[in-house]
Amino acid sequence: MSMSIDKSKLEAIRAKLPELRDRRHSENSVQTVDVTRQFQLGENVIHALRGVDLTVKRGEYTSLMGPSGTGKTTLFNMIGGLDKPTAGKVFIDGVDIAQLDPFELAWLRCRKIGYIFQNFRLIPVMTALENVTLPMIFAGAKADEARDRGVDILTKVGLGDRLKHKPGRMSGGQQQRVAVARALANSPVIVLADEPTGNLDTKTGEEIIEQLSVLCRERGVTVIAATHDHKMLSVSDRVISLLDGRIEKIRMREDIDIKVGSIR
Amino acid sequence: MSDQNNLVPGQTQSVPFSTVISMVIGNVRSRIGRSVVTLFGVVLGASFLMAAGTGDILRAHFAQEEADRLSAATAAVNVLSELGTLDGRTLAVWVAKPSRRTPWILENINKLGDVKLQIYSPSSVLSKTVGNSAGDLAGALAGADALIVCNDGVDDAAPLPAAVDGLPGQVVMDLSGVFDPEALAAQGLRYRHLFGAGALGELEGMPSVKLAAGSGRRTWLIVISLLVSGIGIANALLMSVTERFREIGTLKCIGAQNKLVVQMFTIESALQGLFGSVLGVVCGWLIALTASAFNIGWGVVWSNLPWPPVIQFAVICLFVGIVVAMIAAIYPAAVATRMVPALALRSEI
Ligand SMILES: Nc1ncnc2c1ncn2[C@@H]1O[C@H](COP(=O)(O)OP(=O)(O)OP(=O)(O)O)[C@@H](O)[C@H]1O
Ligand SMILES: [Mg+2]
Numbered sequence: 147m148s149m150s151i152d153k154s155k156l157e158a159i160r161a162k163l164p165e166l167r168d169r170r171h172s173e174n175s176v177q178t179v180d181v182t183r184q185f186q187l188g189e190n191v192i193h194a195l196r197g198v199d200l201t202v203k204r205g206e207y208t209s210l211m212g213p214s215g216t217g218k219t220t221l222f223n224m225i226g227g228l229d230k231p232t233a234g235k236v237f238i239d240g241v242d243i244a245q246l247d248p249f250e251l252a253w254l255r256c257r258k259i260g261y262i263f264q265n266f267r268l269i270p271v272m273t274a275l276e277n278v279t280l281p282m283i284f285a286g287a288k289a290d291e292a293r294d295r296g297v298d299i300l301t302k303v304g305l306g307d308r309l310k311h312k313p314g315r316m317s318g319g320q321q322q323r324v325a326v327a328r329a330l331a332n333s334p335v336i337v338l339a340d341e342p343t344g345n346l347d348t349k350t351g352e353e354i355i356e357q358l359s360v361l362c363r364e365r366g367v368t369v370i371a372a373t374h375d376h377k378m379l380s381v382s383d384r385v386i387s388l389l390d391g392r393i394e395k396i397r398m399r400e401d402i403d404i405k406v407g408s409i410r
Numbered sequence: 411m412s413d414q415n416n417l418v419p420g421q422t423q424s425v426p427f428s429t430v431i432s433m434v435i436g437n438v439r440s441r442i443g444r445s446v447v448t449l450f451g452v453v454l455g456a457s458f459l460m461a462a463g464t465g466d467i468l469r470a471h472f473a474q475e476e477a478d479r480l481s482a483a484t485a486a487v488n489v490l491s492e493l494g495t496l497d498g499r500t501l502a503v504w505v506a507k508p509s510r511r512t513p514w515i516l517e518n519i520n521k522l523g524d525v526k527l528q529i530y531s532p533s534s535v536l537s538k539t540v541g542n543s544a545g546d547l548a549g550a551l552a553g554a555d556a557l558i559v560c561n562d563g564v565d566d567a568a569p570l571p572a573a574v575d576g577l578p579g580q581v582v583m584d585l586s587g588v589f590d591p592e593a594l595a596a597q598g599l600r601y602r603h604l605f606g607a608g609a610l611g612e613l614e615g616m617p618s619v620k621l622a623a624g625s626g627r628r629t630w631l632i633v634i635s636l637l638v639s640g641i642g643i644a645n646a647l648l649m650s651v652t653e654r655f656r657e658i659g660t661l662k663c664i665g666a667q668n669k670l671v672v673q674m675f676t677i678e679s680a681l682q683g684l685f686g687s688v689l690g691v692v693c694g695w696l697i698a699l700t701a702s703a704f705n706i707g708w709g710v711v712w713s714n715l716p717w718p719p720v721i722q723f724a725v726i727c728l729f730v731g732i733v734v735a736m737i738a739a740i741y742p743a744a745v746a747t748r749m750v751p752a753l754a755l756r757s758e759i
Contacts, residue, residue, distance in 0.1 A: 219755075228663055229752035248668055256665020263755060267660045271440045283425055284665045328664065 174240060175336055175368040176202040176225055181234035183220050183391075194220040196391035197234065204335075205366040207359060209379055212388035218372040219264055221388070222338045225370070226261050227251050238336070256284045260329030264340040264372075266321045268313040274300060274324045275309040281331040299327040304353070318345040326354055330361070337361065339371040343378065355381060425670050434678045441650070448646040449686045455639030456690025456731045457697065459632050463723045464698040471716040472706055482511045486518030493556060496523025502554035504547055505531035512560045519558075528554060636730065639686075640738040643679055647742035650678075651749075658746050659754015668747040675743040676736055683735025690731065691724045 183195040194217045202208050210218050223229040224236050227243050236243050238254065246254065255261070268277045275296050282292035300309060303323040313321050322345045329337060339358060343351035359381040361367045371378060379385050387394040438445045490496055496519065505512055508531065519525060528542055530550035544550035551557060651658065658671060703711045 223752040223755070226663070228755070229750060252662070252665050252667045254665075255663060261663060263660075263663070265755075267656070267663065267755060269657055269660060271436045271657075280661075281664045283429055284667070284670070286424065289426065289429070332665075 173203055174201055174237065175204040175206070176200070176370065177237040177240075178221070178224065179235045179237070181221070181224055181231045181236060183217070183224065183229070184232045193391050195224070195231070198388075198391075198393055200386065200393065202368055202370060204368055205362060207362045207369045207381060207383045208371070209382040209385045210370060210372040210388060211374070211379075211385060212394070216388045217391045218388055219340055222261070222340050222370070222372065225336075226259050226338050227254050228261075252284075256281055257332050258335055260332070260334035260337045262322075262325050262329045262337070262339040262342045264344070266313070266325040268321055268324055268328070270313050273310050273312055274305060274316070274320075274327075277313070277324055278327045278331055281328060285332050296327075296331070299330055300324070303327050303357070304350070319347060319350050322346055323350070323354070326357070333365075334367065336368045337370070339369065339373075341372050341374070343373065343375050351375065352377060425666075425673075430670065430673050430677060434674055434681065437650075437654070437674070438678060438681070441653070444646055444649070445682065448643055448682055449689070451639045451642035452683060452686025452731060452735065453690040453693060455635045455734070456687040456727055457692075457694035458635045458690075459730065460691045460694025460724065460727045461697040461701075462628060462632055462694075463727070464695055464720050465701060467716055467719045467723060468698055468702040468711075471714075471719075472702060472710070475710070475714060476706075478511050479514055482514035483518050485511075485515045486522055489519055489556075489558065490522045496525040498524060499555045500526040500528060500553050502544075502547075502550040502557045503527055503529040503531070503560065504550060504557060505529065505560045508560065515560065528552070636734050639731075640734045643682060643735050643738035644741055647675055647679060647739055648745065651675075651742050651746045655749070656754050659749060659751045662749070662751040663755065671746050672743045675739045675746060679735045679739035680732055683732040684728070686735070687728045687731025691727045694727070695720070695724065 178198050178200045181195055181198045181200075182193075185192040185194060198217075198221060200221075210221070212218055220229070224231050225238070227236075227238075227246070230244065238258065243251065243254065268274075269280070272280070275293065278300055279287075279289075279292040279296040282295060283289070287295070297306070297309060300306060303326055305320060305323055305327070308316060308320060308324075311320075313324065316324070322342065326339075326342060329339070337358065342354055342358070346354060355375075355378050358369050358371065362369045362381075371382075373379070383399050385397045387396075489501075493499060501519070503516065516527060516529075520527065526542070528544050528550040530544045530547050544552075661671065662668075699711065
């Protein structure tokens with residue numbers, strides 16, 4: 147029940163520091179190498195990902211498209227360290243996350259990656275503010291510090307007057323915005339957004355897209371967003387189409403600008 | 411933001427204890443029904459343990475008390491038979507060393523006849539209730555027919571004080587047999603001792619007030635009842651893990667350490683153990699008290715409760731309750747930490 151972290155573990159991590167720092171200078175923020183994920187469902191094997199090679203540069207805005215069930219969420223879970231690939235490797239800032247122990251993995255999810263889940267995944271028994279401050283507290287922030295920052299972020303997503311509301315008493319769009327605020331809580335360097343505008347009206351959707359792209363352009367945050375929303379594509383550097391667990395095509399921004407509205 | 415490009419924890423990530431507590435309380439409150447049922451299981455186990463243990467303590471205590479009262483009555487009857495009658499007699503009482511029995515002996519003597527007691531005692535309480543107080547032994551002996559020495563529990567033979575010389579031919583009744591009979595006979599005194607050191611020794615050898623003084627079979631019953639409460643808690647927590655699959659998964663997805671998940675379960679369980687055993691201890695104590703009052707009457711029980719061993723045992727019960735609850739949390743907590751976070755995200759709202 148000790149409240150402090152194992153000293154020897156911290157020492158071991160510190161010892162690895164120089165090596166990790168070297169790798170950090172790689173330009174690649176996210177890299178997947180031949181990532182495969184299969185699910186065993188009784189007799190059947192479901193191939194959710196069939197070998198995905200993807201490289202995302204630091205500060206790049208990438209959109210992920212594809213029909214339902216092609217493996218977008220599965221891929222996000224691999225990148226976010228929430229699930230392990232059946233085969234292949236995932237590198238975050240050049241570090242193979244399969245090498246991380248549970249403590250480091252939790253740290254990665256907490257400090258480095260902001261994940262906007264497809265179905266919000268807010269904690270139902272907590273208020274909007276508590277939901278947003280939770281990752282900050284996990285990161286070691288003081289309670290009042292976390293509260294101030296939480297109020298700030300929630301106000302930015304337009305929920306300054308809903309701080310004390312629990313998710314059950316909020317609309318889908320409002321919950322979505324709390325989820326966005328929570329993902330940004332620890333100023334992550336990578337934001338994974340799984341259909342972040344899926345439940346929003348056009349105007350709020352555009353605001354979220356605007357916020358993500360500002361984060362990307364001004365703060366150099368790497369954004370990967372799964373979307374069906376064409377407005378989202380116009381702010382993207384690249385659009386990656388996923389089909390049936392494979393990358394079907396990758397298009398650059400220039401191509402998209404011409405074809406906006408016709409892309410599928 | 412440069413330090414965040416580091417894939418290395420630069421800062422310890424401990425969630426403050428108060429935050430964990432408030433998360434746990436939030437959870438208990440949102441599932442209050444089940445918490446109450448779990449609590450009830452702990453209450454049952456703890457009250458069983460408490461009732462059995464304090465039942466032993468009370469039984470031993472009141473057995474001792476009963477034996478003491480009986481021997482006090484015997485001593486008084488012996489005084490009567492020694493003097494033939496107590497009516498109109500004056501008795502000097504020297505309470506050299508009072509014991510619990512002393513007032514009972516004197517009360518009994520008072521009841522056996524119209525007797526006058528002249529008490530010389532370091533404790534003034536005695537003379538207020540059963541007789542007149544004398545300033546010294548000589549004062550107590552003035553006009554006395556006999557001397558009763560209440561020297562309960564003192565083993566070393568004390569010399570009789572010179573004042574006794576003024577009591578030739580009278581009876582010295584010694585309640586613990588510390589005087590030398592031959593020396594007294596030489597002084598021309600009749601001597602009896604009304605119960606000896608042997609009898610006292612016997613009394614001290616009464617059943618000791620310890621747990622498991624009872625039969626081995628009951629010890630087993632207690633162990634089993636504790637096991638059942640432990641399993642009840644473990645089961646409730648396992649249900650909680652399943653029910654909160656999504657919530658715990660989400661916590662892990664946004665960066666909660668396994669340690670936090672373990673803490674949440676251990677604290678929830680320990681709280682249930684604490685409150686359950688507090689209630690159980692109270693219930694168990696009331697049960698034991700009622701049972702013993704049923705045997706010997708409320709008056710006797712109330713007037714003389716053995717608080718120190720009972721409180722000591724209650725503390726043991728609380729400790730056992732909390733420890734059992736925390737042990738019960740180990741397996742559910744392990745299940746929760748082994749959970750793959752991504753799976754928790756899939757289940758629909
Ligand atoms: N835990 C699992 N067990 C079994 N099958 C799974 C599991 N997770 C994902 N799948 C399957 O993998 C495939 C890809 O799922 P995924 O959730 O990644 O799709 P998606 O692209 O995010 O779809 P959508 O646009 O509807 O969110 C689907 O066929 C799904 O049924
Ligand atoms: Mg999905």
